[in-house]
Amino acid sequence: MDKTFQPANIETRWYQEWEEKGYFAPQGGEQAYSIMIPPPNVTGSLHMGHGFQEAIMDALIRYHRMSGYNTLWQAGTDHAGIATQMVVERQLEAQGINRHDLGREKFVEKIWEWKEKSGGAITQQMRRLGASLDWSRERFTMDPGLSAAVQEVFIRLYREGLIYRGQRLVNWDPALHTAISDLEVISEEEQGHMWHFNYPLAGGQGHLTVATTRPETMLGDCAVAVHPEDERYADLIGRTVMLPLCDREIPIIADDYVDREFGTGCVKITPAHDFNDYEMGRRHGLPIINILNDDAAINDTAPTPYRGLDRLEARQRVVADMDALGLLDKVADHTLSVPRGDRSGVIIEPYLTDQWYVDAKKMATPAIAAVENGDIQFVPKQWENTYFAWMRDIQDWCISRQLWWGHRIPAWYDADGNFYVGENEEAVRKENTLGDEIILRQDEDVLDTWFSSALWTFSTLGWPDETEELATFHPSSVLVTGFDIIFFWVARMIMMTLHLRQEVPFHTIYIHGLVRDSDGQKMSKSKGNVIDPIDLIDGIELEELILKRTSGMMQPQLATKIEKSTRRQFPNGIESYGTDALRFTYYSLASTGRDIKFDIGRIEGYRNFCNKIWNAARYVLMNCENEDCGTQNDSTVELSLADRWIISKVQETTEEVTRAVANYRFDMASQALYEFIWNEYCDWYLELSKSVLWDDDASHEAKRGTRQTLIRVLEIWLRMLHPMMPFITEEIWQSVGPLAGKLGPTIMLQPYPEPNEHDIDLRANEDIEWLKVVIEGVRNIRGEMNIPPGKELSVLLRKGDENDRLRLSKNSQYLRKLAKITQIAWLAADDAVPLAATALAGELEILVPMAGLIDKDAEITRLNREIGKLEGDLTRLQGKLANAAFVDKAPAAVVAKEQDKMHAQRQALETLREQIQRIRGI
Template identity: 60%
Template structure:
């Protein structure tokens, strides 16, 4: 092994080795275990959410593989309809052309060309993360097999009457000119206005004042609504008002939807331009008047003066005309939630269009008659309630149920070109025919060649194809061996934000088409936030790139990445200053294993992940510690006989103890994985490897191996235990830190008699029983080592309290205790001297008058005589300085937390961090004050 641990030198080399040797492919033997990857967008690149998500999946897959299961990690990417089309359209714009110039077929050729050249960025990056997916089975939502599945599901649902075409409101992006899903809507509070407009009563007897945030939609009003119990307007119900600027009379209606406290308590109802108004219009049979074009200009349904105007230009014109007519009562500042498209950034319009829908609300009985269970949603709801699917943490089951119980029909059509084109054809009269292809449509409906047909121009929502992912990737609708063996899949790992958009829809589709739930368990994780708990965003300048953490990045490059594309110079300067302050040396290269360890250590079930680079530093140090320990073990086990050639072997208490600790750690890791507590996995491995094995057992082994008088059988047992425990530890840690464990294992395995598998990832998972010795002897050994550790820690703590130099040996006295303590002190006197740097160990009477620093271990008193060690007066002076510093920190923290402005306005996580800091300072001060009191008493 090289002297220094260098992750960059080994990680990519080992990944290529694994992939080239086909180690990621299913074995075909054992219990099936399958995970389907949440398909990342083909336009995407690795972000912290991907890195966390894939770390969890890879840990599960590698563990299952080593447990002898037939593992398939099904990988693939999503065609990301809107996102991909935007990427290619921008590319064409740079060439001075557009998709409309090219036409549909030529444009799609350009998209496929882009996909071939640049569409595998994220899959290359997932490899860097160590993801052991079966790349030989990589799928794409637009490949032939998945496209066939999409068409098949659409046609079957249509045949069952569960897909229909209808005119309803959708989230409409006027820049992209397509409907978009709720997930693609970003609603943020912005500053706006509330216009109070007078609507004159048609009989001339007065007016109603209506409050609105969008005066331009006045052109499509169908009514004014008031609450039925609002006494102010009871006499107005049933009358009509003259719609300002339009010359139409519209009714005043009563509806409980109206909030009497908002605005004036009277609201305009525009069914074609507001989702709530649409519902009101349905209840009252109101006319739907669409007054906008797809690009958000005023159309010919509106009065002539406003036709053709862009919506915000029309708003200004309408407000001015209302004011001129004396109908504008007032304008007030108003904060409101504004929905924008996440791709275009444009303000969205509720827009009335013809779209295709999946019927998620129709009630049918099993024989198809009306009434009974909802055809698609009820089985999906029952699958979770019955326990056939388990969501972790289980509080998400309530969220899942609430959404399904209040679900609306699913708009599945999009007005773009890249995607699965809707399998519907129209004749000259506008009649729609659905089929698997045009030939089937003509055959089934008796349409001869004389009937001209044209296919629907729209494509399907990408969530439609993603809903089929667990079974379409396995070859459905063909009866493939993969569907038979690996469906249902074992576990789904996903974020909480797509429980509705993806998880629920996979259950809806899996049950009727694949005949079973798509997965047994759903592990729902939170967001990856920064170290202060803030959501990562480019505008905040706190985004971390996983590859920068793995490979490192220089400061100037990091600044350039964080400020790229920011339109506001002031924001860019602020982010640059913060970045330079936080990372004055850039980000060092931590390697993939350290990043994965960090994610696992923070994977607390059901909580967001506060990612702190300081933890990466700690786990990089862990990898270095493991590396150095392995080098020591290899140097001290060179020439170790093969297990079958070993002569007499003797195990001392240290060997029995470390084997017992290993067995307990394996059991703890097994339990944690079963409970999806990956933070427990990380802590159990860390504590055993760093604490038990490196800090204790190796130190306990050194005197045995270095003693020329030691019994040969004992030396052999020590060397054998060193290598066997290390080899098992590497297997235990492999799912978490795959690269370093493979590199070390390749050299350790032959000495431990494990060469048959070729790779650690194919070696068997360690079992507690492999390291369980005689229980009575094991218990006694653990008690003996615990005594040794307790005394050693007591001496070390006293040395630290006394601020003694690390290399200074001290005299130690023992008092109290019993015969057992005296026997152990005699047995381990030399070892204690080495571990705690003791120059002389003696027993004294418990009431010894000699001044000493004392620590208790049960009834045993561990004493460090102070004569000649410390100057009490000088030590008091030093402690006073340390306490004074802490007092300053405490005063500042208390002032901050006592400031209502800070507590009320600062982010919750920042306040919590400040409180934690205050607690730490207070604890440190209490410890130092106790030390000072002891020193003062000696003076």
């Protein structure tokens, strides 16, 4: 092993070997365990949320693979309709080419060319993270097998009456000219206005005042609504108003949806351009008047002066015309939530179009029952409430998209607008006895990408064919995903799989949280707080990081702000931490909460953990290689108290980790491993082992027993740690495994440790805990009194009981070596107690006489200097927190951090002052 741990030297090498040797493929076994990866977009790149999710799945897969399961982690990517089409369109635009110039067929060919050359970069990044997916089975939602499954499902559901074509409101992107899902709509607060218009009552007897944030939509108004119990308007219900600018009468209706406390209590109803208005319009049988074209310009349904105007131009014109008519009551500033397309950035319109729908209400009932009866369980359990709320109020699912890239809808139209669904045109003609004289054209639309991904758990395994893989690995064991797609993906997989397979797609849904920055802010490019996991693995120079964060920004002021914050946060760029440290950081944060605050300080700590592991392994190998380690069963060994204790502790840790993983508490599993490896094995056992290995008087059997324990316990916890830290454990195991008598080419195919209760030694645990308390008591005295670590001490013991005396007599060699003690003596009850620093181990008093050990005056002077420095720091902190400008404007997390710092300074001052008093008393 190299002297220092260099992750870059081992990670790529080991991953290539694992993949080339086929270790990620199912290895057989009686019980199957499978995870279907949430397929990342083929255009995507690894972000912190992906990294966290992949790390969780890989730990589960590696754990179960080592536990003897026949394990499959299914690899694959999603064709990402809108995102992929946009990428290729932009490339063509740079060449002065429009997709319409190429035509549909040639354009789709260009996308496939891009996919083969540049698509799937995220899968290479996942390899860098150590994800042990079975790449030999990698699928793509547009590959022939999955395309055949998608077509089969569409045709089957259509014939069962569960897919239909209808006209309803959808989220419409005027730039991309397609319907989009709610998940592709980002609503953020923006400053705007609220316009108050007067609508004259028909007959000229007054008016009603309505308020709107979208004045142009009044051209499509079909009613004014009031609350049925609003006394102000009770006598007007059933009458009509004249719709200004349009020369038509619209009714005044009553509906409980109206909030009579908001504004004037009168609401204009535009069913074709607002989702709530649409539902109200259906309840009251109102006409639906669409005033927009697919580019959000005003269409010919509206009055002549507004036709052809962009919606925002029309807004200005409508306001001006209403003002000219004296019908503009007032304009008020208003903060509103503006929906924008996450890809195009333009404002999304509710838009009335003909689309294809799935009758989700009929499919929802068995999907709800599957969670209610426990066939599917959410972890954490409270997420099932979110699932139920969505499913019990589910709306029909719009599955068509006006794109060229995707699964084209298998429907054909004749000249009269009749449509026919089938595998291809030939099948449609044959099934419907359509002659050659009838011209058919295929539907131009493609299916929503969520439609194909809803089939993911079984289509990737060969369905509709009943394959061996489908029989073995379906239903899958667990789905690991974020809470934001419970409805968009999780629920739809459950509905589709239950309907088509009559079984659940998975037994458990583990919902992880959202990775935020250290201040709890959502990571986004506009905030300049995005961290690329690969940058944490490899490191990145400051200037390159700034360029990465600010590239493509259209607002120079925002780019400058992000550059300044980046320089402040990472003045030297981002260091290289390696994959194992990053992964372990993820596990330490994987609690059952929704939000995960990622702090660079944690990954620094876990890089140190990697170094600790490396150095511990080097110590073991230096003391055990080419030595008699007693790995043969006929070897006689003598186990010391420390040996028995660490063997006992590794069994307890195995039990704790196994229980935590079973409950998806990776934070608890990682903490248990960290505490055992760093504190118990490295800090204590390795030091205790020196008392045997470096003792010339120790027997050969005792040394053999300690070497055996060093190697065997190290090999056990390497296997236990492997699912979380795959690279460092593999590199070390290659040297340690053979010494421990383990045969095999890789640690990842070794059995996961199982706790052995017969090796748990409670007496050894108690004895070592006593020893640790005594040693720490002496070390605390050294620290408090500023006694050099290498200076040997005399120690007196007082009080205590027979157990203390027995433990001392058996373990004095450990105390002498680890606490640097030359002499230990017991004080009788009537002996005079010298001036000494004291520590307690239960009832046992540990006394270190101070005479001759320290210069009292010099130590008091040093402590007073420390106190002065702390008092200065505390004064500055108090001033900062007394400044209202800082407290009011700074983020709450920053203020809390300063308050914690002030509290720590006060405690430190109190400790130093107490120490001075103790020294004066010596």
